[in-house]
Amino acid sequence: MQGVDIIATVFMAGGAFFMITGAAGLLRFPDFYTRLHATGKCDTLGEVLIIVGCMIYQGWSFLTLKLLFLSLFIFIVNPTGTHAIMKAAYVTGLKPWKKGEARR
Amino acid sequence: MGFKSKGEKAFSMIVTFCAMFIFWVLLSAWIIYIPQHYDLIEISKGIICALIVTLISHELLVSKRGEKVLLKTLRLIPYLGWELWQIVLATFDVAYRVIHPKMPIDPRIIEFETTLRSDFALTTLANSITLTPGTITILVKPETGKFWVHALAEKPADALLVDKTMQRKVAHVYMEE
Amino acid sequence: MIETFLAIGMVIIFTILLSLYRLVLGPGVFNQIAASNVIGTKVIVLLVVIGFIFERPMFIDISLLYAALNFIATLLMARYLERGEICKA
Incomplete structure (x- = not known):
């Protein structure tokens, strides 16, 4: 492995760590709203880090440009989707979890 | 958004068309990267796609002429x-x-x-x-x-x-x- | 370098399996929609990694398309649950 590959591997390992954390948060947190915190943040950064790792491995080409579009798209779209689901749940009247209640 | 003047409509359509066509060129560049493949048929495909998108959604990208x-x-x-x-x-x-x-x-x-x-x-x-x-x-x-x-x-x-x-x-x- | 991509792909599949628990058993329909959105965004990255494993750049175009479709699907599901209809007739 050369230097570029090592940098790409470090980025992708960081992304994999954040994705595992997001999935663990999706399983561990007590209710719907707090679960979206885990998925909305950890997953966004994890996915973008993996794509950045691929960009570094690829070097300068049109493929890199497409991957850049993809990461920008994820940065805009992922919070918006989270926001849409959360708004639907809040408008429908799903009560948020308070400290001390049982998990659901 | 329906009550724009004619000049504003043309402006937003031109801006949307240019943006869509540049986006198409960037996305399909790895297919037609070699210069002799930049022939008229390939380019006209892109122009037609950009025109369709412009006709449908020119009000979304540029809603009005912005300031600064x-x-x-x-x-x-x-x-x-x-x-x-x-x-x-x-x-x-x-x-x-x-x-x-x-x-x-x-x-x-x-x-x-x-x-x-x-x-x-x-x-x-x-x-x-x-x-x-x-x-x-x-x-x-x-x-x-x-x-x-x-x-x-x-x-x-x-x-x-x-x-x-x-x-x-x-x-x-x-x-x- | 292909080992790195294989390992990352396996980690992504593992997280998809973890999220599948919420998709199947999650209490309430909102948990299921959140899980489906999460799985969709993970699949985007999985497609990119698969493209690098097989050295086929076409997979990145597919993942761009998949990202757009996943976003629209999530928005439509949220909107349907919020208003009881997708668009006003």
Whole structure:
């Protein structure tokens, strides 16, 4: 492995760590709203880090440009989707979890 | 949006068409990268696609002629850098709360009002709130600039209610203080 | 370098399996929609990684398309649950 590959591997390992954390948060947190915190943040950064790792491995080409579009798209779209689901749940009247209640 | 003058409609259509065609060229460049493949048929395919998209959605991209677009874009760049750093901090914060065995969370819903009115400013602030530590936007009322935010603990809620750093930064970028 | 991509792909599949728990058993329909959105965004990255494993750049175009479709699907599901209809007749 050369230097570029090592940098790409470090980025992708960081992304994999954040994705595992997001999935663990999706399983561990007590209710719907707090679960979206885990998925909305950890997953966004994890996915973008993996794509950045691929960009570094690829070097300068049109493929890199497409991957850049993809990461920008994820940065805009992922919070918006989270926001849409959360708004639907809040408008429908799903009560948020308070400290001390049982998990659901 | 239907009552625009003819000049504004032509302006928004031309801008949308140019943006869509440049986007098409960038996306399909790896197929037609070799110069002799840039023939008329390939280019006309792209022009037809861009025309269809322009006819359907020219009102979405450019709704009206903006003021001081260049200055706003220049001010947006340092804000984006600050935002990237906040995203890294937010992710570490949530990862710490997930991994900690006792899960130190105390969720609550807060409300506050801002001075922002335009669509771009409200969208930027809502997405920034979602990506910064411990807060997610639930509802936005565009008429009064009111935000409902779900916060994961007391400290991130205070950052929005008391410090108001992010509101001031976004208002500075879009000049709506 | 292909080992790295294989390992990352396996980690992504593992997280998809973890999220599948919420998709199947999650209490309430909102948990299921959140899980489906999460799985969709993970699949985008999985497609990119698969493209690098097989050295086929076409997979990145597919993942761009998949990202757009996943976003629209999530928005439509949220909107349907919020208003009880997708668009006003």
